[in-house]
Amino acid sequence: MIKIEDLFVRFSDGSGIRYRDMCFDTGRSYALLGASGVGKSTLLNLISGVLTPAEGRVRVDGEAVSALPQRERDLFRIRRVGYIFQDFKLLEDMTVQDNLNLLRLEGVDTSDMDALLDRLGILRLKKRRVNRLSGGEKQRVAIARALIKKPAIILADEPTGNLNYDTGVEVVKTLLLNAGEGTLIAVTHDDRLAPMFDERMDMNAVAEWVPGGEARQHA
Amino acid sequence: MLSFAFKSMATRKAKLAMTALSVVIAASVALLAYNISTQVSEGIVNTAAKYDIIIGPSGSATQLAMNTMFFTDKPLGTIPYSVIDDLNRSGQVNAAIPFSMGDSYNAAPIVGTDPALLSDKALLKGEMFESPLEAVVGYDVAKAYKLNPGDQIISSHGLSHDGAAHADHPLTVVGVLRRTDTAYDNAVFTPVSTIWELHDHHDEDHDEAHDEDHDEDHEEHEEHHHAEAGEICAVLVRSKSLSDYAALMSYYGDSTDYLAINPNTVLREVMDNVDLSRKIVYILCAVILVMNLFVVSVIALLNMYDSRREIALMRLIGVSMGKINRLYLIQNALTGLCAMALSLLCAHLCLWGIRGFVSRMGIVLNAARVYPLEWAILLCVFALSILPTAVLTRRMARKDSLEA
Numbered sequence: 001m002i003k004i005e006d007l008f009v010r011f012s013d014g015s016g017i018r019y020r021d022m023c024f025d026t027g028r029s030y031a032l033l034g035a036s037g038v039g040k041s042t043l044l045n046l047i048s049g050v051l052t053p054a055e056g057r058v059r060v061d062g063e064a065v066s067a068l069p070q071r072e073r074d075l076f077r078i079r080r081v082g083y084i085f086q087d088f089k090l091l092e093d094m095t096v097q098d099n100l101n102l103l104r105l106e107g108v109d110t111s112d113m114d115a116l117l118d119r120l121g122i123l124r125l126k127k128r129r130v131n132r133l134s135g136g137e138k139q140r141v142a143i144a145r146a147l148i149k150k151p152a153i154i155l156a157d158e159p160t161g162n163l164n165y166d167t168g169v170e171v172v173k174t175l176l177l178n179a180g181e182g183t184l185i186a187v188t189h190d191d192r193l194a195p196m197f198d199e200r201m202d203m204n205a206v207a208e209w210v211p212g213g214e215a216r217q218h219a
Numbered sequence: 220m221l222s223f224a225f226k227s228m229a230t231r232k233a234k235l236a237m238t239a240l241s242v243v244i245a246a247s248v249a250l251l252a253y254n255i256s257t258q259v260s261e262g263i264v265n266t267a268a269k270y271d272i273i274i275g276p277s278g279s280a281t282q283l284a285m286n287t288m289f290f291t292d293k294p295l296g297t298i299p300y301s302v303i304d305d306l307n308r309s310g311q312v313n314a315a316i317p318f319s320m321g322d323s324y325n326a327a328p329i330v331g332t333d334p335a336l337l338s339d340k341a342l343l344k345g346e347m348f349e350s351p352l353e354a355v356v357g358y359d360v361a362k363a364y365k366l367n368p369g370d371q372i373i374s375s376h377g378l379s380h381d382g383a384a385h386a387d388h389p390l391t392v393v394g395v396l397r398r399t400d401t402a403y404d405n406a407v408f409t410p411v412s413t414i415w416e417l418h419d420h421h422d423e424d425h426d427e428a429h430d431e432d433h434d435e436d437h438e439e440h441e442e443h444h445h446a447e448a449g450e451i452c453a454v455l456v457r458s459k460s461l462s463d464y465a466a467l468m469s470y471y472g473d474s475t476d477y478l479a480i481n482p483n484t485v486l487r488e489v490m491d492n493v494d495l496s497r498k499i500v501y502i503l504c505a506v507i508l509v510m511n512l513f514v515v516s517v518i519a520l521l522n523m524y525d526s527r528r529e530i531a532l533m534r535l536i537g538v539s540m541g542k543i544n545r546l547y548l549i550q551n552a553l554t555g556l557c558a559m560a561l562s563l564l565c566a567h568l569c570l571w572g573i574r575g576f577v578s579r580m581g582i583v584l585n586a587a588r589v590y591p592l593e594w595a596i597l598l599c600v601f602a603l604s605i606l607p608t609a610v611l612t613r614r615m616a617r618k619d620s621l622e623a
Contacts, residue, residue, distance in 0.1 A: 050535060070540075071539060071540070071541075074534065074537050074538070074539050074540075075537070075539070076537075077536070077537035078536065078537030078538065078539075079537075081537070083535070083536065085535070089532045089535050089536065090532075091230075091529060091532065093230035093231070094226065094227070094230055098223070098226055101223065102223065102533065102536070102538065103536070103538075104223075105220060105223060105538050105542045105546070106537065106538055106539065106542065145536070
């Protein structure tokens with residue numbers, strides 16, 4: 001279970017986002033909906049430990065992940081979180097298999113790579129450099145990198161953004177299938193895909209943008 | 220991790236090659252500058268240390284020292300061979316070695332002397348010369364012209380290879396000297412009597428030519444000093460004691476016919492006279508070194524800045540800074556090691572390339588010689604190749620993954 005408690009994040013310009021307390025249950029999937037800039041991606045960054053909150057906590061199974069030292073948060077992310085970034089965050093000059101094998105540096109078992117790539121329809125691209133792939137192919141590589149470690153938490157930031165509807169449906173199905181007993185939280189703008197998730201969360205209702213001056217007062 | 224480091228390097232082949240090339244150029248220039256200046260200084264000092272007096276005809280002390288020590292420049296003129304007999308009879312010398320020069324073999328000077336001049340030199344092949352028209356050749360001469368005992372060489376009159384050839388009086392190579400890394404490697408040694416014989420013969424031809432045509436070349440020959448029978452260009456002396464040294468210096472030094480010099484003193488004076496230029500060379504070497512080390516560190520730092528996106532990306536997916544640090548340390552260390560090896564190789568190949576040119580000036584450079592300071596320079600280069608990795612990754616580790 002992931003619990004968000006009195007969470008506030010501040011940006012370099014002084015502004016920030018305050019989140020209402022919320023909870024993501026294990027074994028369920030969530031679609032985060034809302035306008036651009038409302039704080040959907042920021043929430044995923046906070047949950048994964050990529051960003052450190054100015055106030056409040058993110059608890060995962062009772063542990064305050066956001067309060068952990070940097071190294072511990074890195075370990076949490078590599079061991080328990082499969083994060084699909086909106087802009088993929090792939091090593092462009094390396095091959096698909098190298099991008100996945102990068103996780104072996106931290107002891108992740110990648111022996112199921114071929115089966116996973118096959119399921120995602122990109123096995124033939126295994127030895128191709130990422131900078132030679134289309135946007136949709138890159139997205140599937142990013143998904144493969146997130147899923148190969150069989151994470152307990154899957155965070156997906158617009159995982160279908162570069163795909164057509166039919167492929168998007170297939171990708172969401174794959175994510176839901178791989179989430180299994182874990183938690184899937186996906187940001188999406190596609191209202192047609194949102195019903196595939198167990199729950200839909202309107203971020204406009206749970207996140208409040210705080211302008212620079214107020215954020216400083218708040219702090 | 221090593222295989223991933225190699226894969227990561229393979230994606231940046233061109234950039235890494237350019238980096239290594241820049242480092243190699245920078246470091247090898249520094250190594251070359253230091254090595255040459257050190258070997259030249261050492262060569263001069265070592266060569267001059269063997270004799271305490273050189274006696275020759277009156278003239279320039281520097282010319283006499285350079286001619287007898289490094290076989291460069293022209294001889295001052297001649298003195299009677301009887302000087303050697305006088306010295307031996309005096310009982311004040313351990314050695315009085317004749318020195319005569321005036322002919323050459325393919326620009327390598329032919330030195331007329333006796334085997335005592337080569338007493339501290341070992342033979343690589345063959346034996347020491349004994350009779351007229353026998354010769355022992357220096358290591359580089361033998362190597363350059365593939366000479367072996369039993370081969371014959373035709374000498375030319377004068378110290379350039381375009382002089383008249385003594386074709387009727389070939390010298391027979393009887394021995395080859397081991398490499399000495401001195402001017403001896405680039406010279407041919409023969410008994411003094413060979414020089415006398417060659418010049419007796421040459422003068423006969425010369426007289427005939429004189430009768431037939433008095434041309435410009437002929438006038439040049441007239442200016443050329445060579446030892447006639449019973450004459451030599453100089454005597455290299457090792458005196459028995461300090462008092463003998465002083466007495467001989469006084470006796471020959473006071474004579475108007477002779478010039479007696481201490482080669483150490485003369486060469487030291489020469490070095491002192493060029494001290495300013497030597498200092499300038501050293502300062503330039505130091506400036507080159509500092510600039511090159513700066514270039515190396517800037518290149519390494521720029522490379523690491525280029526890798527910031529990659530590092531940030533690895534952090535985002537959860538790879539620890541320790542692993543990232545090690546990954547880049549391996550990559551930069553491999554690049555640094557390659558650059559080190561190539562710099563050393565490049566500098567010493569250049570040294571090997573220019574040694575032929577320098578040996579003509581009497582100083583033989585040993586291309587295989589590596590000084591401790593060269594290793595120190597290379598270690599600096601290596602340290603500068605990996606230092607930016609540690610600095611930058613440490614800085615990035617302090618930031619959030621997304622900020623990094």
